[in-house]
Amino acid sequence: MYDGGKIVAGLVVFLAVVTSPIWYNVVAGKAEYRPDPKIVSQEKQCVAPKAWMTAMHMTLLNSWRDSVVREDNRVYVAANGKTYNMSLSKTCMQCHPNKSEFCDRCHNYASVNPYCWDCHVEPKEKK
Amino acid sequence: MGVNRRDFLKITGLGALAGAGSKVAADLVFKDQAEAREARSNKGAFVGKRWAMVVDTKKCIEKVEKDGCRDCAIACHTVHNVPDFGNPKDEIKWIWQEPYEHAFPNQHHPYTAEGLEGAPFVVFCNHCDNPPCVRVCPTKATFKREDGIVMMDFHRCIGCRFCMAACPYGSRSFNWRNPRPFIQNIQENFPTRMRGVVEKCLFCEERLAEGLSPACVEACKVKALIFGDLEDPDSEVREILHTHRSIQRKPGLGTMPQIYYIV
Numbered sequence: 001m002y003d004g005g006k007i008v009a010g011l012v013v014f015l016a017v018v019t020s021p022i023w024y025n026v027v028a029g030k031a032e033y034r035p036d037p038k039i040v041s042q043e044k045q046c047v048a049p050k051a052w053m054t055a056m057h058m059t060l061l062n063s064w065r066d067s068v069v070r071e072d073n074r075v076y077v078a079a080n081g082k083t084y085n086m087s088l089s090k091t092c093m094q095c096h097p098n099k100s101e102f103c104d105r106c107h108n109y110a111s112v113n114p115y116c117w118d119c120h121v122e123p124k125e126k127k
Numbered sequence: 128m129g130v131n132r133r134d135f136l137k138i139t140g141l142g143a144l145a146g147a148g149s150k151v152a153a154d155l156v157f158k159d160q161a162e163a164r165e166a167r168s169n170k171g172a173f174v175g176k177r178w179a180m181v182v183d184t185k186k187c188i189e190k191v192e193k194d195g196c197r198d199c200a201i202a203c204h205t206v207h208n209v210p211d212f213g214n215p216k217d218e219i220k221w222i223w224q225e226p227y228e229h230a231f232p233n234q235h236h237p238y239t240a241e242g243l244e245g246a247p248f249v250v251f252c253n254h255c256d257n258p259p260c261v262r263v264c265p266t267k268a269t270f271k272r273e274d275g276i277v278m279m280d281f282h283r284c285i286g287c288r289f290c291m292a293a294c295p296y297g298s299r300s301f302n303w304r305n306p307r308p309f310i311q312n313i314q315e316n317f318p319t320r321m322r323g324v325v326e327k328c329l330f331c332e333e334r335l336a337e338g339l340s341p342a343c344v345e346a347c348k349v350k351a352l353i354f355g356d357l358e359d360p361d362s363e364v365r366e367i368l369h370t371h372r373s374i375q376r377k378p379g380l381g382t383m384p385q386i387y388y389i390v
Binding site: 065069070072073074075085089090115118119120121123124 | 168169172208270272273274278280281282313314315316317318319320321332336
């Protein structure tokens with residue numbers, strides 16, 4: 001290989017520059033950052049345990065949607081036997097009216113753009 | 128050898144038992160279905176087997192000609208976040224008025240009774256028993272519910288507009304632009320639509336689920352719109368259809384429309 005040393009050195013510099021944002025965050029202590037959605041609900045318990053909701057709320061919302069729209073089945077029976085009206089605006093957003101602090105914090109962090117709010121109307125937030 | 132008398136009696140007896148048994152079983156199944164549908168609805172919801180509407184056109188036309196009444200349309204379009212683009216080409220309509228000769232082109236002839244020609248008839252989705260829009264929808268975004276409502280799943284609509292081509296009543300409208308900025312008062316508990324989605328009257332299925340009549344029925348001051356269950360022999364719609372002569376829009380197309388007009 002001609003000019004091997006220069007090529008390897010160039011590659012090292014290139015990798016250092018490309019990965020510099022990561023190193024910057026590690027040094028600045030921001031690598032540990034985790035989004036912290038704010039829960040303002042008065043209820044003690046969501047329709048399912050918190051850890052499950054964090055991981056699976058999108059699946060739950062999809063199944064609620066299909067159940068209500070396609071099967072006209074609006075009653076959700078939770079694991080503890082309590083029943084809920086399956087509705088994004090009438091159930092979920094009653095407990096979590098702070099979309100920007102609750103939904104958006106994680107969604108922005110994870111860079112996901114769910115299309116719920118293209119049609120569903122988000123509750124007005126107190127500024 | 129043929130069947131002897133003893134075997135013949137045995138077979139007949141078993142057959143009779145099976146017949147009676149299946150009747151009992153069928154009753155159980157169908158009763159359970161009705162109960163199941165009640166159970167999965169919220170308390171107080173209106174549960175029907177075949178929803179339909181009767182329009183008492185005399186009352187309606189009289190009121191419209193007196194003061195240009197548009198109460199039903201205003202109520203419907205308000206609660207359902209229907210946008211007003213201010214341009215007839217883009218118009219979104221769930222319920223509106225159509226002159227007699229347009230609503231009933233096959234009833235119309237040069238010697239039509241006085242007062243009918245040009246008279247405003249209130250029209251909306253016919254919730255057909257044989258809905259052509261459902262047949263053509265490639266994504267099953269529109270489908271017929273058990274209770275006869277021709278429902279839209281806005282989530283699934285891809286905006287191909289086959290249903291608009293298929294519907295012989297012009298009951299469907301298309302959102303060419305984002306409708307949000309064109310809605311005057313956005314209702315929080317009903318979704319808006321997005322660009323590229325078809326919409327139409329859904330017989331207020333979201334209100335029925337809460338035990339409320341459709342918004343147009345509630346808004347009509349002269350009680351010209353009567354909503355009810357056609358499979359319930361004691362319902363008001365059945366009573367009116369039994370005692371009055373009624374017509375449907377374009378029945379010859381075989382769509383079996385479920386909006387009945389008393390002329």
